[in-house]
Amino acid sequence: MNVTNPATGKVIGEVPEDTPETIAAKLEGARAAQAGWAAVPLEERRARLRGFRNGLVGCKEDLARRLTAEVGKPIRQSWAELDAMPARIDFFLENVGRVMEEETVFRDAGKGLEERVAYEPLGVVANISAWNYPYFVGSNVFVPALLTGNAVLYKPSELASLTGQAIADLMRDAGVTAEVFTPVFGAGAVAAQLLTHPLDGVYFTGSHATGRKVAEAAGRGLMRMQLELGGKDPVYVCEDVDLDQAAPSVAVGAFYNTGQSCCAVERVYVHERIHDAFVEAFVNTVGAFVVGDPTDETAFIGPVTRPAQIEVLEAQVEDARRKGAQVPLGGRRREGPGSWFEPTVVTHVDHRMELMREESFGPVIGIQKVKGDDEALSLMNDTRYGLTAGVYSRDRERARRILSSVRSGSVYWNCCDRVSPRLPWSGRGHSGIGATLGLDGIRAFLQPKAWHLRAPRA
Numbered sequence: 001m002n003v004t005n006p007a008t009g010k011v012i013g014e015v016p017e018d019t020p021e022t023i024a025a026k027l028e029g030a031r032a033a034q035a036g037w038a039a040v041p042l043e044e045r046r047a048r049l050r051g052f053r054n055g056l057v058g059c060k061e062d063l064a065r066r067l068t069a070e071v072g073k074p075i076r077q078s079w080a081e082l083d084a085m086p087a088r089i090d091f092f093l094e095n096v097g098r099v100m101e102e103e104t105v106f107r108d109a110g111k112g113l114e115e116r117v118a119y120e121p122l123g124v125v126a127n128i129s130a131w132n133y134p135y136f137v138g139s140n141v142f143v144p145a146l147l148t149g150n151a152v153l154y155k156p157s158e159l160a161s162l163t164g165q166a167i168a169d170l171m172r173d174a175g176v177t178a179e180v181f182t183p184v185f186g187a188g189a190v191a192a193q194l195l196t197h198p199l200d201g202v203y204f205t206g207s208h209a210t211g212r213k214v215a216e217a218a219g220r221g222l223m224r225m226q227l228e229l230g231g232k233d234p235v236y237v238c239e240d241v242d243l244d245q246a247a248p249s250v251a252v253g254a255f256y257n258t259g260q261s262c263c264a265v266e267r268v269y270v271h272e273r274i275h276d277a278f279v280e281a282f283v284n285t286v287g288a289f290v291v292g293d294p295t296d297e298t299a300f301i302g303p304v305t306r307p308a309q310i311e312v313l314e315a316q317v318e319d320a321r322r323k324g325a326q327v328p329l330g331g332r333r334r335e336g337p338g339s340w341f342e343p344t345v346v347t348h349v350d351h352r353m354e355l356m357r358e359e360s361f362g363p364v365i366g367i368q369k370v371k372g373d374d375e376a377l378s379l380m381n382d383t384r385y386g387l388t389a390g391v392y393s394r395d396r397e398r399a400r401r402i403l404s405s406v407r408s409g410s411v412y413w414n415c416c417d418r419v420s421p422r423l424p425w426s427g428r429g430h431s432g433i434g435a436t437l438g439l440d441g442i443r444a445f446l447q448p449k450a451w452h453l454r455a456p457r458a
């Protein structure tokens, strides 16, 4: 399987693709190894995952260059992803013990009765991952899954296969065997093949469309399932903000990683009193973003990683134009090698337009004028997605009131496009099922076992 650099269109590497036979053999190996891994004392499992963490730190520069070469992430943003990894892994290392601790929930000494809850690993789980933040979305699953004693079959996106290979190598170097953490390489068909097997759980990060296929497969196999899917994340900018702070903050939230973040700002609603001034400040900020060679340290916007997404962006902009929108910045693909789309700002939009309804997942944003909080809230909730939502205002109570009524897994006051290892990450509706990160993101890999214990009569 070839790996292509989206900035240049050139093939930069090769990865062997799994077949139905190799997948079956890998699953068998994982099954055979899992009980032994679960029997390794937690302290030792932690030590090996700490070794993996330190390996990432030690190879940061190589890993960042590899990530930038295969997904086109601007190099500063590849460094930032790797720099954030130790804190994420540390959260799991520090908290897995207390989440796995057995507890006595009832005791009646007179009757010699005790009730306890213990937590066991699920067994062998599949981790099917996206390419946009392969270190984040992969490790959110495989680190807690391994720490809690599961074996993992890890299917990186075909677009991030070299990174997937590097992760697997670092695991082996840290003493997590190739059977306990097994990479599976290939495109969607390989993942679909993997899911025909009886697994103990599937943890998926990707689009809503693929998530539905995964849910069907998980339903057929009756396996534990978790879905971290896309979003159409709104931000509402109130009239009381400082534009010099709010406009650049929202612009970065919309265009970081070339707009290819699950929690990228995808819709902006602006109070009518400051709408025109906000648009001007926003367009100035976005117009100053450096677009270009992602290996160059000054680049902020790189190529669109999945070339087919360019057509989605073109269609959304065209649909919006046809229905009356204006495009004060960008709006077109860039000709030449690689897959590039101009940073694009679309105004005078409304919810008849695809741009305001379906995930763009690229460097395109729509800005809509609203009369006030009620209209903003109603538009923010006019979606089947529910990943994140933000309000920019000086007034914390006003933001709290609005955000309490927004249906989404995460809410932001005066910030956006932010993830914390300490907080659960979850989506509502079409944005997913279950949660990664936080303590919930550790429990997700455990099965509670109920112990009913009655002492024999003396």
Ligand code: NDP
Residues within 6 Å of the ligand: 128, 129, 130, 131, 132, 133, 137, 155, 156, 157, 158, 159, 186, 187, 188, 189, 191, 192, 195, 205, 206, 207, 208, 209, 210, 211, 213, 214, 228, 229, 230, 231, 261, 262, 263, 306, 359, 361, 387, 425, 427, 431, 432
């Ligand atoms: P895709 O849905 O295209 O792919 C996700 C993974 O599923 C890939 O490994 C893909 O393989 C695999 N896959 C493809 N077809 C199937 C199938 N039939 N059965 C099982 N697995 C399959 O998403 P992207 O990788 O393009 O990622 C972008 C999407 O992910 C966006 O919608 C984004 O919002 C979302 N996302 C959500 C996050 C969250 O935490 N909520 C975080 C990050 C991204 P291959 O790539 O090799 O085709």
